[in-house]
């Protein structure tokens with residue numbers, strides 16, 4: 366776990382009003398982007414996942430009180446700690462957690478035991494799908510299946526997790542056929558950082574769209590039933606115009622994070 370300096374926490378907690386402002390701004394930009402979205406795309410209202418990594422629970426409560434329900438974390442320990450925090454349990458009864466980081470086998474139980482876990486967006490191997498499928502039996506309530514997305518490494522960068530685009534359909538087929546406790550929801554990508562959209566549509570997002578096309582054609586699924594999770598603070602409106610159904614936005618809502626390794 367990273368250590369959060371208390372001075373940082375205090376100044377962030379002081380910035381309450383900005384969270385509401387940030388959230389409102391993002392929601393209105395989402396609405397504008399939806400209106401600009403091509404009419405031949407499935408007209409699914411995009412879901413905003415507020416990425417709260419490094420940010421204290423007080424700010425999550427603040428965003429929750431402003432109406433936000435879906436939150437994302439990319440470290441299992443951090444998601445687990447926040448999801449089990451007494452303040453969150455008391456004040457955010459309907460919170461929905463998305464796991465959006467790389468999931469190691471030895472952390473699966475910790476993740477699945479987290480209260481309010483809604484979706485694992487980062488299934489990046491058939492083996493991980495099998496493990497989740499098996500372990501979920503211990504944690505599920507009322508036979509509810511665990512929602513999952515398959516993460517695709519659209520940019521081909523070594524450092525990024527995710528399946529090769531060409532492996533996507535096979536992995537989805539594996540989940541549909543062999544993982545009855547998982548509920549396949551869609552595809553997710555991070556993509557390269559700092560892509561300049563004045564150069565045209567983000568090739569990572571076009572790649573994810575193509576993967577969905579193939580998945581739907583080969584596995585006979587309706588495009589409306591297969592989500593695309595793509596787009597972050599710098600480009601969520603662009604991603605929505607291309608057809609994102611889930612956007613994961615952190616710093617625009619919660620303020621900038623200190624640089625990694627600081």
Ligand SMILES: *Cc1c(COP(=O)(O)O)cnc(C)c1O
Nearest residue numbers: 416439465597598613614615616
């Ligand atoms: C941090 C993170 C985000 C949000 O990034 P911002 O630029 O702060 O909006 C989205 N997706 C993933 C997987 C992340 O780790």
